[in-house]
Amino acid sequence: MKISRRLRSISLLLALLLMALLLTTCGGLTRSDKPVTHTWMLMPLEHSVQGSSSEPVTSVVVSVVVVPGLDTDRILTLSEDAELNYFAAARWADHIPEMLESLTGRTLQASGNFDVISNHVGGGHEDCDLRLEVQEFFAFSGAPGSAYEVRIVFGGQYSCRSGKSKPIHVQASIPVYEDKMSIIVAAFQKGTDEVMTDLLANIP
Numbered sequence: 001m002k003i004s005r006r007l008r009s010i011s012l013l014l015a016l017l018l019m020a021l022l023l024t025t026c027g028g029l030t031r032s033d034k035p036v037t038h039t040w041m042l043m044p045l046e047h048s049v050q051g052s053s054s055e056p057v058t059s060v061v062v063s064v065v066v067v068p069g070l071d072t073d074r075i076l077t078l079s080e081d082a083e084l085n086y087f088a089a090a091r092w093a094d095h096i097p098e099m100l101e102s103l104t105g106r107t108l109q110a111s112g113n114f115d116v117i118s119n120h121v122g123g124g125h126e127d128c129d130l131r132l133e134v135q136e137f138f139a140f141s142g143a144p145g146s147a148y149e150v151r152i153v154f155g156g157q158y159s160c161r162s163g164k165s166k167p168i169h170v171q172a173s174i175p176v177y178e179d180k181m182s183i184i185v186a187a188f189q190k191g192t193d194e195v196m197t198d199l200l201a202n203i204p
Helices: 002-030 096-111 181-202
Strands: 038-040 058-066 074-079 084-092 114-117 128-141 148-160 165-176
Touching: 038 181, 058 096, 074 181, 084 181, 096 114, 096 128, 096 181, 128 165, 128 181, 148 181, 165 181
Parallel strands: 038 084, 058 114, 058 128, 074 128
Antiparallel strands: 074 084, 128 148, 148 165
16 A cells, blocks of 8 residues: 555656646747847938939949958957957848848939949849949947947949949948947948948949
8 A cells, every 4th residue: 555655656746747847848939048139220321412303314233242251141340359240139131231232222212313223134224333342341349348339341333334433432430339239220320321421422
């Protein structure tokens, strides 16, 4: 009798332990200790100068490439020791080259002076070609604990069928005084606006 009771007690205890294990496992499917990843987006330049209706509209193909290390959707940081890293749990809405190609094209279109043609439709009908290389697009950090500085640099070439051609070099540096993701992204937006303003001023 005593052995039988003891066996029943052990069986009950094992059943309770198994149930507790199953509940813990199922709970792990709906809960996670990983931080939520926030997705951030940059907008095209809002205050574009509209061309008058009498001015001809230039059709242009825009293409954007990046230097090694920047083909990512991560929001990058660069240390003074040249270590490339990224902010945890924060991403751009797309990879940097695709995001900036779209942003550049929409900015040109919004200016009223350009008709942007997709470079995926075969080409051959555009007046001009804008090729950009993103050389810097990160938050630079100096000594540990110091503030960030958002750095954006575009190089490239603007060339047209008429024969005119112009090298492109535009850049922006925006200091960031708060280690907060929304503030850092706002600095990227401000820097991108400055670069787009200079770009519009540099292509006829």
